[in-house]
Each structure stands twice: as C-alpha cells, then as structure tokens.
Amino acid sequence: MEWTGARYADKPTAEVSTWIDAAPEAVWPVVSDIALMPSLSAELQSVEWREAGRTFVGRSKHDAFGEWETTSFVVENEEPRVFAWAVADPAEPSAIWKFTLAPEGGGTRLSQWMQLGPGRSGLSFAIDRMPEKEQKIVFVRLREFETAMTGNLAAIKERVEGR
Numbered sequence: 001m002e003w004t005g006a007r008y009a010d011k012p013t014a015e016v017s018t019w020i021d022a023a024p025e026a027v028w029p030v031v032s033d034i035a036l037m038p039s040l041s042a043e044l045q046s047v048e049w050r051e052a053g054r055t056f057v058g059r060s061k062h063d064a065f066g067e068w069e070t071t072s073f074v075v076e077n078e079e080p081r082v083f084a085w086a087v088a089d090p091a092e093p094s095a096i097w098k099f100t101l102a103p104e105g106g107g108t109r110l111s112q113w114m115q116l117g118p119g120r121s122g123l124s125f126a127i128d129r130m131p132e133k134e135q136k137i138v139f140v141r142l143r144e145f146e147t148a149m150t151g152n153l154a155a156i157k158e159r160v161e162g163r
Contacts, residue, residue, distance in 0.1 A: 001143045005135050008117050008127055012138055014146045017111035018153040024101040024108045028080035030156050031099045031110070040155045041148060050073045053077065056085075070094070074160045087121075094121035110156065112149040116141070 006012035008025045020027055030036065034047045034056050045059045045067075054074055061067045075100065076084035084098035100111045116123065116138065125143055 001139075001146050003139060006138050007134055008124065008138055008141075011115050011117045012142055013113060013115045014043055014142045014149065015111060015113040016146060016149045016153055017109055018157050019104060020108045020157045020160050022093045022107055024071055024080040024103055027101055027108045027110055027156070027160050028083075030080070030159055032077070032083045034105070036154075040152045040162065043148065065126075068122060072097075089119050093117075094118040094124075110153055114145055 001014065001060050004012065029083050034049070037058075038044045038046050043060050043062055045061050047056055049056045050071065055071055056074075057069060057071050059067070059069045070087050072085040072087050073090040074084070075086045075090055075096070076082045082098065082100055084096065086093035086094040087097070094117065095138045096115045098113045100113065102109045102111075123137065130137065
C-alpha cells in the first residue's frame, strides 16, 4: 500500500484480489459463510447471525483498540457475485466490507474491498486524541486491513482449491 495522505472523511479504501482455480459457484459458499470468517482473521473473534441473511454481530479484538462488538447489515447479496455489509449503520456506516467474485480464465477473480467511514468508528476516537496524526493513523489502519485481507483471500483460496 502506498501513502495517499487520506483522511478519515475521504472514506479511504483498501482492496486485494486473487485468482482461484474454481468457478464462482464453488467459491461463493466459503465467501458468504460469515461463521467461517473468524477462523481467517486474527482480529475478528466471533460472528453470529441475528437475522439470517440480513444482520450479524461481530466481536473483535485489537491490541491498540481493545475489544468491541458491532452489528453489520448485509447491503448486497448477489449469489455468486457480490457479498457486502455495512458496519453499525447502513446509512452512515463506520465501514463497508465487500467480496466480489468474477469468472476469469476458467476460475474466479476474488476481491475483498473495504472502506472506512463515513460514520464514526473506534479509529475516530484515536484521531480525536491525536488529530495531527490523522493521516498516519488512517494509513496504518488501512495497511493492517490490506494485510488481513490478503491473508483472508489466501485462506479462502486454499480452502476452495483443497490444499
């Protein structure tokens, strides 16, 4: 990830992708299984549906931010193409997360994308305490997300390809 100087209000994003040797229909069940996600993430501790297919609660832990719980709202669910959710408030989310699947070369191009804001999040409190470091705080967090998403996609690829 390259330095962009983005501020939280810019709604900065991060995205990673990989190619998987399987059709989107074979990748979809793994991508859309929210119960699987904590096993792919060091930060996400648990997830449970509140309204199946509509809302779920995630519990997370981070050394710098502590532990927290968020409710997420599924905002796109187009099998086998897109699975996306907004965190905290779908109208003013603290983050948006999305998996996109596209047929490519006899397999699937799987991408994971995320956007910070525009709603307040735990990161907002860090920025409030150190406004002069906002761009660095945003950059470091986006880099953490990019690293985590790269690991997510590698684990999904391995699971789907049966390695």
